[in-house]
Amino acid sequence: MDKPNIILIVADTMRRDAIGVYNSNVNTPNIDRLAADSMVYNNAISPSPWTVPSHASMFTGKYAIEHKIHETFSVKGFSLMGKMNGMKYITLAEILAANGYNTIAYSSNVNMVPGSGFDRGFNQFSYIKNYYKLIIEDELELKYGKRKAIKKYVEKYGYLNLINLYRLYKLSYNHYNGYPTDKGGYEIINNIKNMSTNTPFFMFLNFMEMHDPYFEKYTNEPDGLDNLMQNRKNNIKSIHKIKELYYKQAHYLDNYIGELIKFLKDNNIYDNTAIIFASDHGQEISEDYYGHGIFLSDNLIRVPLIVKYNGHGICKKYVSTIKIMDIIKNIAFNEKNNIFDESIFSEVYGINVDSALNYKERKELRRTCIYKNNYKLTVNSDKQIEEFTMDGKLLNIDGSKIVVNELLNDISIFNGSSDFINDFQV
Amino acid sequence: MKREEKYLSLNAKIHIAKIVIEDSIEQFNRQAIVWSAGKDSTVVLNLVREVFLSRNLKIPPAILIDHGQHYDETYDLVNKISAEWGFKVLYAKNDDFISKVNNGKVLIDDLDEDNINELKKINFDFNKKYMDYSLETFEGNHLLKTVPFNNTVGKYRFDALYTGVRWDENDARSMETFISKRNKPEHYRVQPIILFTERDVWDYMFDRKLPVHPLYYSGYRSIDGKYDSKKISDKPAWEQDLDNTEERAGRAQDKEKMMERLREFGYM
CATH class of the missing domain: 3.40.720.10 (Alkaline Phosphatase, subunit A)
Incomplete structure (x- = not known):
C-alpha cells in the first residue's frame, strides 16, 4: 500500500x-x-x-x-x-x-x-x-470614526487596544466570511x-x-x-x-x-x-x-x-x-x-500578550505542572502550590507530603538550569 | 595506541575542561552528571560544580547507574558528597531484572516485556533459559547499565550529560571528542576531561582535596561492581606504576574487548 x-x-x-x-x-x-x-x-x-x-x-x-x-x-x-x-x-x-x-x-x-x-x-x-x-498590516491606517467612543476607550484601555478594537469593529460590519x-x-x-x-x-x-x-x-x-x-x-x-x-x-x-x-x-x-x-x-x-x-x-x-x-x-x-x-x-x-x-509536564512563562486588559490582579509568574500517577501538581515561581489534585479532585497537601515532594523534585529536574523552585519542599 | 596530549600542563587541561563546561551551559538546558563516586566522575563533578557555582547556578543532578552490585562504600560516599554539596542523585536501576535474581541468575521467561525487547534488540540467544546477574557479560551490561541509564535520560529528558571519559583509558575511548551527539534518546555527551591522564586525575583529586573512594586506598585502580572489580596490587592506586600497567587490568578483559559493541547500543 x-x-x-x-x-x-x-x-x-x-x-x-x-x-x-x-x-x-x-x-x-x-x-x-x-x-x-x-x-x-x-x-x-x-x-x-x-x-x-x-x-x-x-x-x-x-x-x-x-x-x-x-x-x-x-x-x-x-x-x-x-x-x-x-x-x-x-x-x-x-x-x-x-x-x-x-x-x-x-x-x-x-x-x-x-x-x-x-x-x-x-x-x-x-x-x-x-x-x-488586518491588525498587523493596517496598523497605520487607523482613521477617525466614532470619535467619542474612541476617546473614552483610550482613556479606559489604552491606545494599543484601541487598534485591536477598531479592526474588530470594522470587520463586524464587513461580515468578512461571516x-x-x-x-x-x-x-x-x-x-x-x-x-x-x-x-x-x-x-x-x-x-x-x-x-x-x-x-x-x-x-x-x-x-x-x-x-x-x-x-x-x-x-x-x-x-x-x-x-x-x-x-x-x-x-x-x-x-x-x-x-x-x-x-x-x-x-x-x-x-x-x-x-x-x-x-x-x-x-x-x-x-x-x-x-x-x-x-x-x-x-x-x-x-x-x-x-x-x-x-x-x-x-x-x-x-x-x-x-x-x-x-x-x-x-x-x-x-x-x-x-x-x-511524567507529563506543562509550563507557562508569563502573560502571553502585551495587552493585559482586565484581570489586573493576575500575576505574571512562571508556572510548571506535572501529571504523574494520576496526580497533578502546579507550582509557580513564588513557590506557591497552585493545584494539587487527582483526576480533578482537590487533595490535601499536608496529608501527602511525600508525594508532593517527589512531584516537586521532578518539576525541579524538568526545569533544569532555569529552575525556579530550587529545593522548595513542603 | 592510547591517545594523549603529552606536553600540555594539567593547569591548561583544567582550563580547557572549564571552557567545555561553560559552552555546554550556553547550549543546553537540562544537564546531568554521570557519576559513580569513582575518581574520574568525581573530578568532573567538581569541575561542573565550580563552573555552575561561579555562575550562580545550582549543581545539576547526578545519575548513578545502580546495578545493585555497588560496594557499600560507594553508596556511603554518594550520600555523603551529594548531601554536603547539595545536588540530587538519580538512581538508574533495572528494578524488574534485579527483583528477579535468584542465586545469581535470572530466568529469561521471568523478565518483563521491556527487558525481553531489549534482549531482542541485542540479538540475545533465547535458547538460553537463564542469564547471569553479571555486569561483565554483554547482555548483563546491557540490561543492568545501558538500559536503565537510557531510560533515566529519556524519562528526565536530559539534553546533555557530563561524563568522565578519558582518552587514555582504552583504545575505544581514544577517538572521543569533547561534545558528541547520541541518539535514542537523543542527547549530547559532554566530556570535559578527555585530555586528563590517570595521573592528572589523581593530582587534581589531591590538589582539590576531593573525597577519595576508600577502595582506591587498598589498591583498586578502577571501581564498579563488587563482584567484578579486582585489584592487581595492594598499593594505593596513585602509588602504582600508572604508566606501565593497565588502569582497567582489574576489570574483565573480555568486556574491554566488547566495548565497541556496547557503545553501539548506547553504553558509556
Missing part, C-alpha cells in the same frame, strides 16, 4: 469538553464519527496553554523549555514572530518532506504565517486571513477542495473558529465595545452566554470537519489517510479568568486528541501532545516510538 497521507488538524483553543465524544451535552456529529474510527485519548495534555509554544512543541516533540519558542516577562505575543526560524530542532514537516511527502499547511492563526518559521519544511504554507491579519463565527474555516475547506491528492501528503490545518472573541454581532449597546474585545469583568450571566456561543462554535467547526472527511471519501483516500485531531490549548471561561495562557488549569491544558489510523478505541493513559511528533513518525515510518511518559 502507498504511504499513508497524514492530516494534523489543530482546532485552536478547543477544550476537550467541546466535543461530543468527550461530553455528551455538545453536538459535534462529524468529529464523533471520526472518533468512532479512531483511538480517542481521554487524558491528552498540552505542553503549554497558548498557541506559539504549544505548536512549536507539536512540531518538534520538545517542551517549551527545550525548543525555547515561548514568551518571557519581556518578550511576548508577536515579538516571538520569527523565532522558529532559528530553532535548533528538526521539525515534523522537515522530516516528512525529506521522506517524499508533499507538505502543505493552511493556517488561520496569525502566529503561524509564511516566514514565521512555523512554515519550515512545508512545500506550501498558506495563511488564511482572518481579522488578526466573522466572527467563521474565522477562516470556510476558506481552508475551499482550498482543500482544489488540492491534488496524487502524491502522499502531510497536511497541517489550524482552525481558529474556537478562538475568542465570541459574540453574535456588534451592537451600539453601552457594553458593545467590551463585548467585541471580551474585555470585561464577567458575571454569571455573561459567562453563561459566552459558553453557549463557545459550544455553538464547536458545532460550526464540526461542519468543516465533516466537509473535509467528505472530500477524503469522495476522492477514495479516507482509508489511507491518517488523521490526528487535536488542539493546542483550551479556554477558560469563568468569572475568575477568561482566556488562555498564564495559567495551567485543566480547562486550558487538557485537550482533545483523536488519532485515526489502524484501530479504534479509548485510551485512558496520560499522553502529552508533544508526542504528536512520535505518533506521526510511527504512522509514516512504521516506527514504534513509545508515546507514554511516566
